[in-house]
Amino acid sequence: xxxxxxxxVTPAARRLGAVEARRMLRHPAYPMAMLYIVAFGTAMVVxxxxxxxxxxxxxxxxxxxxxxxxxxxxVANRVAAATFRSRVREPLDAVPxxxxxxTVGAILGxxxxxxxxxxxxxxxxxxxxxYATPYTAVRNDAVYPRTAWEYLQLPALVLGAGLLGIxxxxxxxxxxxxxxxxxxxxxxxxxxxxxTVADSVHASAWxxxxxxxxxxxxxxxxxxxxxxxxxxxxxLLGLGALAGVASLLHTxxxxxxxxxxxxxxxxxxxxxxWLQTR
Numbered sequence: 541x542x543x544x545x546x547x548x549v550t551p552a553a554r555r556l557g558a559v560e561a562r563r564m565l566r567h568p569a570y571p572m573a574m575l576y577i578v579a580f581g582t583a584m585v586v587x588x589x590x591x592x593x594x595x596x597x598x599x600x601x602x603x604x605x606x607x608x609x610x611x612x613x614x615v616a617n618r619v620a621a622a623t624f625r626s627r628v629r630e631p632l633d634a635v636p637x638x639x640x641x642x643t644v645g646a647i648l649g650x651x652x653x654x655x656x657x658x659x660x661x662x663x664x665x666x667x668x669x670x671y672a673t674p675y676t677a678v679r680n681d682a683v684y685p686r687t688a689w690e691y692l693q694l695p696a697l698v699l700g701a702g703l704l705g706i707x708x709x710x711x712x713x714x715x716x717x718x719x720x721x722x723x724x725x726x727x728x729x730x731x732x733x734x735x736t737v738a739d740s741v742h743a744s745a746w747x748x749x750x751x752x753x754x755x756x757x758x759x760x761x762x763x764x765x766x767x768x769x770x771x772x773x774x775x776l777l778g779l780g781a782l783a784g785v786a787s788l789l790h791t792x793x794x795x796x797x798x799x800x801x802x803x804x805x806x807x808x809x810x811x812x813x814w815l816q817t818r
């Protein structure tokens with residue numbers, strides 16, 4: 541295989557990406573995880589906590605942050621691992637693909653499946669926040685609207701979760717590593733959300749793998765400057781890019797372009813991480 545050929549996203553990889561997207565969206569981890577949100581939403585409705593629009597907004601938001609993104613780590617990991625354990629009949633029986641193209645197919649599957657759901661959730665939140673209000677009797681029920689640009693952090697979060705799952709499947713395919721990864725990411729993110737004073741976000745929250753929109757003691761926080769939010773978006777995308785390139789580095793083939801991509805991603809992520817706290 542030529543260097544030029546190895547660098548291409550082949551038609552077989554694109555076909556595999558479509559199949560992987562369907563497999564991810566149909567994975568049983570998603571409906572199982574969503575049972576938590578069903579129970580949470582039911583409790584909110586039964587207890588009549590806050591305005592209906594605020595309830596709906598918070599349920600959708602927490603579904604993405606607490607359930608869908610962590611579940612995407614599991615789903616992408618299991619689907620990517622299965623691709624390397626056995627043949628995926630529909631695309632691979634017709635046109636064989638190598639390790640790198642299979643990994644590319646898994647990455648495309650995340651983009652064409654879970655990330656699109658993240659985009660739909662962001663669009664739904666954009667609609668709901670037109671009806672929600674920050675003026676509530678209970679501070680934790682307040683909703684502070686964001687712009688469409690800021691909501692891009694949600695699909696970026698889902699993308700990063702999926703790419704992390706693929707990277708773990710390629711580099712650490714051992715029993716117990718996947719649940720440990722989910723726990724470390726989840727509790728590590730929560731640990732970066734300390735209590736706040738006067739609705740000001742703590743600097744450590746900007747380095748978390750979520751939007752810096754919440755604090756443990758008061759719930760949702762007022763909007764921050766848009767440029768700060770966009771640097772956080774760049775930070776999330778940079779971390780996701782590093783996970784995606786890391787998974788490709790575990791495959792045979794030319795590495796020069798991948799090494800350059802790693803260097804660029806590290807520089808962008810580091811710069812965005814610093815600028816988002818200024």
